[in-house]
Amino acid sequence: MRWSRTDEASSPKAPAAAASTSAGVGAFQEEPGDHRDDHEQDERKRHLRGGGGLAGGAGAATAGAGLAGGGGRGGSVTGQALTGPSVKGADRAGGSPDRALTTLLRVLGPEGRELPRDTDELTALWRSLARDRRMLVVLDDADCSEQVRQLLPGASPTAVVVTSRRRLTGLPGARTVSLDVLPPEDAIALFVRRLGAGGRADRSEIADIVRICGYLPLAIEIAASRLLARSSWTTADLLKQLAAGGGRLDELRDGERTLEHVFALSYHALDTEQRLVFRRISLHTGMEFGPHAVAALTGLSLPATERALEQLLTRHLLSEPTPHRFTLHDLLRRYARSLSEEEETEHDSRAALERLATFYTCAADRADRLVHPYRSRTSPDSAEWTTLPEFDDVHAAEQWLIDESGNLSDTLDWFVRNGPERQLALAVHVLTGLLDMRGHPATAEPLLRRAADHWAAVGDRGARARALLDLGVAHGHHSRYEEAIAAEREALELARALGDPELEIECVNQICIPLWQTGRYAVMRDLQKQMLASLLQIGDKLQIARSYNVLGVTHLHLSEIDSARHYFNCALTEFTAVNNERGIFSTLNNMAELAIRTGDQKGAEQAYRKALSLALRRSDRRELATLRMNLANALIGLGKTDEALSLAQHSLDFFRTVGDRRREAIALNRIGRAHRAAGRSEQAIPLHVAALTLARRINAAGEVVDAAYDAALAHMDTGRAAQALAYAKESCQMSMQIGAHAEADRAFRTIAALQGNRRPTAG
Incomplete structure (x- = not known):
């Protein structure tokens, strides 16, 4: 390493030429005599910057050297810059910093003076020499806070930059700056700059190369060095080599360095549990995941998992883009997967993935019970070996389902590929609500048929009835109403044969939807009135509210306005009593339709906007699109055709995307109405x-x-x-x-x- 030192007899504004030293420390010093008070000096001393990056390779050391070479922030440090010292030479487990202190003192101390051997005495001497010097000291590759504390200059105008592979805590007043991967354009620029002029570069190929490198500076540097070492290669040859390696880390080498070695330094510093967590995370196929999922993969308790995750974060082996949501860089994932393949058996990995899939099914079931409390349930097999997330309310449950939607989809895919059939049938039932809420009934429909067939084969009539209900919903959303009615009638017959009143209620509610959509209002009314009589005896307020709402819709379409208004008011009262927001905005939507039919366009607009404000707190895209389309209808009557056209067009786009042809027809007709109203x-x-x-x-x-x-x-x-x-x-x-x-x-x-x-x- 190189260092430079100002001759104390010369002008402090004219540093002497650089000289070499085995100490590996460079200096950039201002004249002594900074007379700020001790508090201000102490604050400056504590202005530390810890650069971490991605388990090494993000350029922390380079950044530290750059600060030293640039004289600090805004030119405020104009004296010596110590570009070292060899903190990395100290014990990696956090041993004595004596070697680094000795190096510092040999640079700054008087020549020929014998140095103390005791750590505290070395620290005291270092701080006395640094007291009146204004310097920028770069402590490279620190392993722990204890190493750094002994190297701090105390009450001095000196500023300190610390680089480390891990996050350093316990340094009061320190400011942490974590180095991340580069933006794509900067990554390309780094590769081009390292390559220099040579005519072997194609920008599009470079873009692919730095993408394969995960935009990690060290990986990009190694890739460029490998190209430079092969004089006959072009960027096309390097890209072909990297791509042919299937993303293997051993392709990122340049003859002297490998990225795998850099990652290994951080991995081998972990304890047994932390290593297990790191390896098992690589089995998770999702982009993001939470601690509960990691606990399922490892079989560890949730507290032990969270402690391990915190250590992985500290060592930059993991990122936390949002609270309690973690992600693994692609290159680290490849490294962790290679470790898993080397150190674990196929049986261990399969068991971990089975636990993960079961966890997601059980956690989704818990969340869906809050989001859709009225569904008749086929409960998944218990997972007593893991801790499920707790949800404070329906919004938290719904947000979890949204955050985990990709992982839940992966869970279904895993069961499709690996079985067993029972677990797939259970997962499909649990996740039907999510697929419907996100507008993907086409994904669920073939799986629902498979689930219904499975329950028939094993003779579970209750589970088959529920699968048929789920299948009927999917048919309805694809506007296949006769198929929906047939599936739901079969489910109703099974429920009555089983003597299951809860299941029978849900069957009646579901079958009323395609009956309404096909205009069979009288049949729908008779079914609901029979069911309401039973519900009033049972006293189930939520189901009573649903029945009132459906009866209101029925009477509205039969042009029985007073009866419709009565039932809607009853429904709104009951839904409010049980604090069911979905029921409230559904009833408001229907009351707005009643207002339109009675010529109260302004009242309709107000009811729709109130319903929409409630629905926006949830995330059912189908419901939101329907409310916006209905609001458009009220706005047409008020002459607000531009807003109506915008709302209806957005709704049309959504319904076409999810294949909801009935609502597509409604949206088309509303857009036509808006054009006609505008002349x-x-x-x-x-x-x-x-x-x-x-x-x-x-x-x-x-x-x-x-x-x-x-x-x-x-x-x-x-x-x-x-x-x-x-x-x-x-x-x-x-x-x-x-x-x-x-x-x-x-x-x-x-x-x-x-x-x-x-x-x-x-x-």
Whole structure:
């Protein structure tokens, strides 16, 4: 290592030339005589910067040397800069810093003076010599805080920079700066700068090379050095070599250095439990994970796992982008996976992954019970060997499901590949709510069929009924209403045969949804009234509230406005009593629809916005898109067509993405209404016709009624009376078929107006 020292007889502003020393310390010193008070000097002394990086390789030593060479921050340190000392030469377990102190004293102390042998005396002498010197001291590769404390200059104007492979705690007043990987552009620039001029570089190939290097400075440096050492290679050759290695760390070598060796220094400093945690984390396929998942992988207790994770964080073998959410750099993952393959058996790894998959199933079940409290459950097998996360409320549970959605999806994939079939069927049931909430019923549907078949094969009728309910929901979201009704009727028969009232209630509630979507309001009403009578005897407030809400919807579509209002008010009261937010905003949504039908557009807007504000606290994308689409309908009536178009278009995009064709038809029709309200009936016509075509195809009776009626009005606006009459008659006929009397009346008025050649009143 090199050092430079100012000749004390010369001007402090003109440092002497650099000289060599075996001590490995460089200096950059200002003249003595800084007369700030002791408190200010002490604060400056404690202004430490600990650079860590990614278990080595992020450039901490280089950064420290750069600070020394640059004279500190903003040029404020203009004297000596000590670019050392050999803290790394001390005992890696945190032994005596005598060697580093001796090095410092030989640089600064008077020549020929014998140095003390006692650590405390060496420290005292170092601090006395540093007292009046203004320096920037770089302590490179410190292993622990105790090593550093003895090397601090005390009450001195000297500033200290400490680099370390681990986070150093217990240094009061220190400011920690963790070095991360480079941004892509900076990583490319580093590679190009290291390569120099040579004409063997292609920027796109360099971008791929630094990506494979994980944007880690040392890995990039090694890759560039390897290319420089092979005079016949181009960046294409290096990229091919790195890619052919399948991401193996042994490809990141340059003849003298390997990245694996740098990582090994940090790994071998860990204890047995910490090493186990590091290796097992590499088995986790997710980008992020929590401590409970790691405890499942290792079989350790949660407190022991958290202690180990903290040590991995301290040694930069792990990152924590958000509280209690951890991630592993790609290169470290590859290194940890190689250790797992070397040090653990295939049986151990398989058992760890089984525990992880079981943990995610059980934790998701706990969360989903809060998010969807009314579902009839097939409970997963218990996991008494692990600790499940606790959720304070429904929002915490829902957020956990969102944070872990990728990992939960991976869990399903793992069960699909590895089984057993029972665990897959349980996981599919638990995660159906999540898949629906995130708008992925297509992912669940084939697995739900497989689950229902499994429960039939093993003779578990209750579990089969619940799987059929889940399958019915998926069918409904794909607008296959007859299939949904068939699956849910079969589930209802099983529930009645089993004498399971809870399951029977859920079957009735679920079957009412496709009955409503196909316009079978009378059947729906009769089922709900029978069930409500039983619920009132049982006293289940949540289920009573759901029944009131469904009955309100039924009476609304039967144009029985007073009955609909009564049931909605009862539902809102009961949902509020049990603090069920989902039920509250669902009821508000329905009350807003009632307001539209009675001509209260402003009241409808207020109810929709209140419902939306509650729904925004949750994360069900389907519900949010539906509320926004419904709000758009109220805004059209108020003349706010621009906002209505924006809301309806965003909803349309979402429903198309998830394959919800019924809501896609509604959104198309709403967009057409907005154009017509803005005086653009010509643009509205193809939208209404597209909505009607889609509604016919999926047998969505209520949507056929609305789309045909709106198509009639748009054609009438543009002077196409014959087409308008045909659409009006279709709307009238379907309205009468499903018992929608108000819709039939408005269609009759339109037909009469067309036949009498006069414009109808919109209704």
